[in-house]
Amino acid sequence: MASGDDDDPIIEEIDVYLAKSLAEKLYLLQYPVRPSNMTYDDVNLLAAKIKPKQQRVELQMSMDTNSPNYCRSKGEQIALNVDGRGYEENNTYSVKMMDNQTFSSIQATTSTSRYAAAIFRKGELHITPLAGILQMRPSFAYLDKADSKTKEREAGNEGGDSSQDEAEDEAKAISVRFSRPETEQARQRRIQSYDFLQKKQAEEPWIHLQYHSLRDSRSEHERQYLFCQHVDSSDNSELVKTPKEYLSMLMPPLAEEKVIKPVGPSNVLSMAQLRTLPIGEQIKTLMKNVKVIQFASLMGLLASGTDATAVLRCIQQVALLVQGNWVVKSDILYPKNSCSPHSGVPADVLCRGRDFVMWRFTLERSLMRKEITAMIKLPPEDVKDFLEQVAVPRVNRGWEFLLPADVEFVKRHADVAQRQQMLWLGIQSKLEKVFKFSKDDFMPKNSQLPEAVHISGTQRLKMAQDRAQEKQASLQKDLHAKKASSGGGVRVKKEPLSDGEAEPMDTSAPPPSSSGLTNGSLNGYPGGQRANGNGGSPANAPSPPLLDFVSATFGKNPVLTFNELKRLFSLHLATMPAGHIPFGPVSDHMLQDAVLLSRCRQIVVPFPALTSASADQQKVFGLWETGEDFDKHRHMLFEMFTKNYRLKRSTVQARLSEELGEVSKADMDRLHKECCSSHGGMWYLKGTVPS
Structure with a gap:
């Protein structure tokens, strides 16, 4: 450093003094809603007051009513609303x-x-610490006063209409209640409440101040306290610290402060605090809050790199498997010696009733609340609480399970699913003894196995392909037989179907009187036709025109939610001539089968458990095969979205570069344009951006 002294000479030395006369009384007032060139120096200040402990200041300033920018009619109307027509000494506007x-x-x-x-004077710099920095903003408390005046007038008018002939009020019984002792957790919540803080703020009295303008003699006198009052050269000491010591004084090392966190409500989670707990406690806390979750969503909430095997081992201790989803155990929600907050029913009775509800959901997709209440004989409030935890009400369908069946998890972890099934058999035997019922009483009609209630994904694709091949072979065989027997034109007669045989595909157009799709053609089956009992697709397979429409749609939009696909299909039907629809009746399952048969796959996106997206919005399909090399990019992107419902562009690019080599900006832009939407700096699959 010595060699560089000549290049950086010292020009001047300035003595710095610390003034402490106003150290606890000096405030900096800022006016963020007013331009810096429009000061309040010349404005007449009418009153000022302060609450020192809270550092709250209020200033009352006069307004120039003669200014051309002042609207007199508005000013008079505001004064009338606030003070009324009468004159009182405490009026806001006199x-x-x-x-x-x-x-x-x-x-x-x-x-x-x-x-x-x-402040700088005569080569000396005097510094005074600030006690507070306050931003002054206009107060609209007069609007609250005007509102209270209006309510008083309305109450007076209503009270004046009362008749003098009214009979005296009858004596009413008064029930006396004694408050329970306040727990520490309840006290902490009360201290943090808004009402408590408002009450504490109101307890400190206002201290009224006397204002002196900038050029007043008293202001000039107070400004002298900004200078250090005792400047004695004999007390001054030179800095004898080394450069490292002086730097350490200027920027001391960060010390870990022990922060006492207030006790918050039990249902409020901080993910940063949660991840400091052992994995078992993390899963238990999460399950107590979410109640029901898919395994992929659970892994997304845990820290990256968490061992899935350890999670599976821990989740089985606090939750049970229902339709491939994990539902928290009843004894976790209702521990021993506790009771219902609604009715006071003991915890063991609540656990039995809730276990019955969960067991019923292992057999059926929807339940009726009245049937549940009649069986378990618990108060309606408790039964509603059970259902609200894991189900949503549907019109004319009772309560439907909250999440779609996770068949992929059951296939991937068959050993876990089998173990859970054995647990449910044990729970079922206990419930049968308590509630005196038989399992056959609740078996869904037209279904022999509980596992057959929900079929989706690759199973539905295989079923649709098998049905299409069988029907095509059967129709061709019948056609050749008729040709051989008649030797000419063929008119195929529809033979009666056996119980296990599927009905041939109906590709005929609806009657001329029908325009477009019938009311139940997408969300049900027209003409009273229902799905089979196992929840799979109806007997009709997708027609070639429907497959052509789906292929063309995904050619233009490689990623679509099922909700958006149905909307595009409805628009397509609206453009067709009335009475000329080549698809025939189309159900939701037929449309989904057509997607899976059109070189597309479903992308199982792990949405958050509390997402507001509908079931059709959570079904996301992506174009899988086009014959281009770019298919590899889409495959990799879809795989990443099965682990997280949102991604960063840099994360996607890094993964693609690692797996496929250098990825150009053009490829990344194309991937974003075809498959994704941006929101808050994150990538989402199209149609899944949060509202």
């Missing part, structure tokens, strides 16, 4: 016009240790 304005402060920062006011 001249029947809004002639003053109040400014109220908020703290710009809670820590002012780094800020000071400095």
